[in-house]
Amino acid sequence: MTGWWRLIGVAMMSMTGTALAQELGAIKLPPPELEGSMPLMQALKARHSTREFSSKPLPPQVLSNLLWAANGVSRPESGKRTAPSARDWREIDVIVATAEGAYRYDPATHSLMRVVAGDIRPLTGNQAFVASVPVNLVYVANLDRMSEASAEDKTLYSAADTGFIAQNVYLYGASAGLAVVVRGSVDREALGAALGLGQHQRIILAQSVGYPAGTK
Numbered sequence: 001m002t003g004w005w006r007l008i009g010v011a012m013m014s015m016t017g018t019a020l021a022q023e024l025g026a027i028k029l030p031p032p033e034l035e036g037s038m039p040l041m042q043a044l045k046a047r048h049s050t051r052e053f054s055s056k057p058l059p060p061q062v063l064s065n066l067l068w069a070a071n072g073v074s075r076p077e078s079g080k081r082t083a084p085s086a087r088d089w090r091e092i093d094v095i096v097a098t099a100e101g102a103y104r105y106d107p108a109t110h111s112l113m114r115v116v117a118g119d120i121r122p123l124t125g126n127q128a129f130v131a132s133v134p135v136n137l138v139y140v141a142n143l144d145r146m147s148e149a150s151a152e153d154k155t156l157y158s159a160a161d162t163g164f165i166a167q168n169v170y171l172y173g174a175s176a177g178l179a180v181v182v183r184g185s186v187d188r189e190a191l192g193a194a195l196g197l198g199q200h201q202r203i204i205l206a207q208s209v210g211y212p213a214g215t216k
């Protein structure tokens with residue numbers, strides 16, 4: 001376990017432990033930086049997919065900014081997020097797989113809830129770089145939150161809702177000089193087993209985030 005995970009780790013059990021079967025502890029992230037980033041039009045111009053990464057880890061502040069941009073709470077009075085979701089279901093959980101473990105991002109507390117203690121990055125995709133990229137995000141739909149939707153609508157809307165989150169990640173990544181690629185090529189059965197997912201949970205996409213190759 002690298003230093004900062006140990007330093008800011010707090011020994012508390014998840015109070016919102018409804019997302020994944022076992023949540024083992026929480027890590028509070030620093031508040032996101034909401035000022036001074038690249039203008040949106042420049043970020044749109046810079047956004048692209050990269051498949052060559054440095055092994056340099058993401059600093060805690062960058063991870064905080066990234067996850068808030070992805071699907072953080074932007075309106076605390078309602079709990080609504082940076083990404084829209086159909087009928088405000090908020091059914092997509094963002095799982096953060098690092099060398100230290102896998103964590104569910106909890107938007108309400110801006111914390112990481114540990115769900116797996118080991119390194120499952122190699123299981124997050126079928127491309128070689130996923131094993132060493134610092135962060136692989138995995139988007140998991142909790143279909144139980146999509147009340148009264150047909151099976152077809154659950155499939156359609158959970159995929160659409162994931163797309164907004166993934167684009168937020170791309171745009172934050174572009175603005176912060178990060179390397180990013182969204183990925184559909186995932187062994188969902190193997191990864192779902194590693195994450196302890198239930199029948200009501202479905203892996204939609206994964207997304208790798210790090211620094212571009214050559215960054216020290």
Ligand SMILES: Cc1cc2nc3c(=O)[nH]c(=O)nc-3n(C[C@H](O)[C@H](O)[C@H](O)COP(=O)(O)O)c2cc1C
Nearest residue numbers: 047048049050051125127181182183184185186205
């Ligand atoms: C739904 C979806 C699934 C994708 N799956 C993969 C993938 O499994 N592996 C990969 O390397 N790129 C994947 N990509 C990235 C695309 O290949 C990439 O977006 C496309 O080539 C256009 O390049 P750009 O993102 O730089 O504009 C995926 C993109 C989307 C939107």
